[in-house]
Amino acid sequence: MMTKFMASAFVSATLLAGASLAQAEMHGDMHPQVWADDQSVSGGTVIAEKVTADSNGWLVVHRTDESMKPGPVVGHAPLKEGENMDVTALLTEDVSAGDHLMLMVHSEEGGMEPGVFEYTLGAQKDGPIKMDGELVTKTITAQ
Secondary structure (H helix, E strand, C coil): CHHHHHHHHHHHHHHHHHHHHHHHHHCCCCCCEEECCCECCCCCEEEEEEEEECCCEEEEEEEECCCCCCCCEEEEEEECCEEEEEEEEEECCCCCCCCEEEEEEEECCCCCCCCCCCCCCCCCCCCECEECCEECEEEEEEC
16 A cells, blocks of 8 residues: 555656646746767867757857866857757867867856857856856867
């Protein structure tokens, strides 16, 4: 009898969680995230298959290494609030096969001009956003 009750409670909790998630997505409460794979950068671009953002901002391409700390910015692309598909960032520096790149979601806050990317490493203008205290990133390897 106890296992039947626990199974029923589990199913109810799972259904409620699923309903809450669906409701959050319907109301635009999706959390920022980046989906991207290792890719060729020979065309001078980096593409994220999908980026979700809770407000307008930027997909910023940072150099990184084995330390997995964000380094200099080597590209960026604008993001709109919500779901962004096939986001293409133009690279502003040469990137070689084997280089590690960190694709990161930045905000549009703190800058002087909306729609103009104003971030420099460590600055507050158009700076990185955090979700639960963590930067929103996806690290890839240039091919």
